[in-house]
Amino acid sequence: MVVQTEAFIMLSMVLFVLGTLGVLLKRNAILVFMSIELMLNATNLAIAAFAHQWGQVDGHLFVFFIITVAAAEVAVGLALIVAIFRAKRSINIDELHQMEG
Amino acid sequence: MVEIWPFVIVGAIAVAAAVLMLLEENAVHSALYLIVVMACISFLFLLLNAPFLAMIQLTVYAGAIMVLFLFVIMLLGAEKVLPADPGQGKNRMRWFTPLAVILTVGLLFVIGTPLLVGDSDERLAAQPMVRVLNVAPDAGIIDVYAGDELIASGLAFGDASPLVTLAAGEQAISIVESAADQAGAQAASTLTLEPDSVQTIIAYGTGEQPTLALVAEDLSSVPDRSSRVTVFHANPEAPTVSFVDFGAEFVEDDTQVLLADLAPGERAEPVILREGEVDWAVVDASNHANVLYDMPDFEIARDRSDLIVIAGQRIFDGSLRTVAVPVETPAEPTFGSPRAIGFELFTTYMLPFQLLAMLLLAAMVGAIVLTHREPDKSRRRVIGRRRVSRPLTSVIASQVGTDITTANGSPAQLPDADAVGK
Structure with missing residues (x-):
């Protein structure tokens, strides 16, 4: 028995939705950030599945680019979190409702 | 799968x-x-x-x-x-959790619906890729048109044009002498192009009007350290031929027949060969001693899908000589391999790749700027002043019990012993 592309998309969709839940429900800024990474991974899986279906290597390039952008985003995002922690002594996102700098 | x-x-x-x-x-x-x-x-x-x-x-x-x-x-x-302010925060955000769950389930539904109702079994066929090879001995330099579109120009004997994309279906291919009007076509033929294929149009045959043959090629990936070779016989004057490999130079009787009995106008099945140098020859199929064309030290590179066309060429005395014209094409790299991705990255995706490099540089600078802390100058100045402002005079003053520093901080004159009374 073989796996169709749909199965990969289903799995990717479930992981994406779990990531969304994490972004919406978690209070720890680092965990919110990790949930975003989970969402990115889920989309990567979907793109790779489509690339496999169509036999086009372009999808792999996009996944490669997404991974690279994610690396850059993590560097900047964690730098932001460290800066916020210095200012507020906390990374609970509930305490960040005032944009006073 | x-x-x-x-x-x-x-x-x-x-x-x-x-x-x-x-x-x-x-x-x-x-x-x-x-x-x-x-x-x-x-x-x-x-x-x-x-x-x-x-x-x-x-x-x-x-x-x-x-x-x-x-x-x-x-x-x-x-x-x-820990929650920042348990009482206040919880009350204000209590409705948030069920709302998030409802929104997420909605998202799941929205993404899932197309998967369940859509059909995904049909894939679009790619357009055929076509090139032209001129091995007609009497045609001279030719231009080739598909309908009104010029697909190759200035092809001398033995020249192959680069691959171009054409629409699938029937195409009227016409050949004209280069720099001549299209109306004076030398040869015209309607060829049917299959979708998702790579085809070589071979112009061959003697006389002013060459024959056109369509040869399908297989450019799919080949095993490691090997190449695919396809042979087409395009010399109607020559007899049925065979391709033989003479083997090692000093070894007797190791001649192998690679392809047997290839009639004019026929294409042989592609063979996969390991890379290296070979001593090949085109011989008369009925008499292997009759060597029509010798290909000593012919080099087979790796990862290629070559087409070898056996053609007739006019030589100085006007007679036809059998020659083998190789058309070299790189085979497609294996799907998903680092080589395939690298090839795409350095051809189609070069500009996005460089933009990405700029983005990474910006991220690097951003991370430094965001976490950079100005050295605390005020604190250092205080420490410095304290060090400087505890000279010997102040120690003496504290023991003597007299403030001997003036208001501007400069040490005053030490008091006289008489004035202190000790």
């Missing part, structure tokens, strides 16, 4: 690890569960014929990025985040 059991097992592990990541209170444990998810996705990439992505996923994502996450969690001591 992908087997179902590895997919089900690894997929289940991935979903379970993602759920545990969300339920876990400790951020370090969450990060470890996320690493499990990423390892599972890397495995799924392997199932999807993407070994390069699997490698990148493991090294960059599960390795580098997660190390960064764990480092920041431990640096900030953020394993557990």
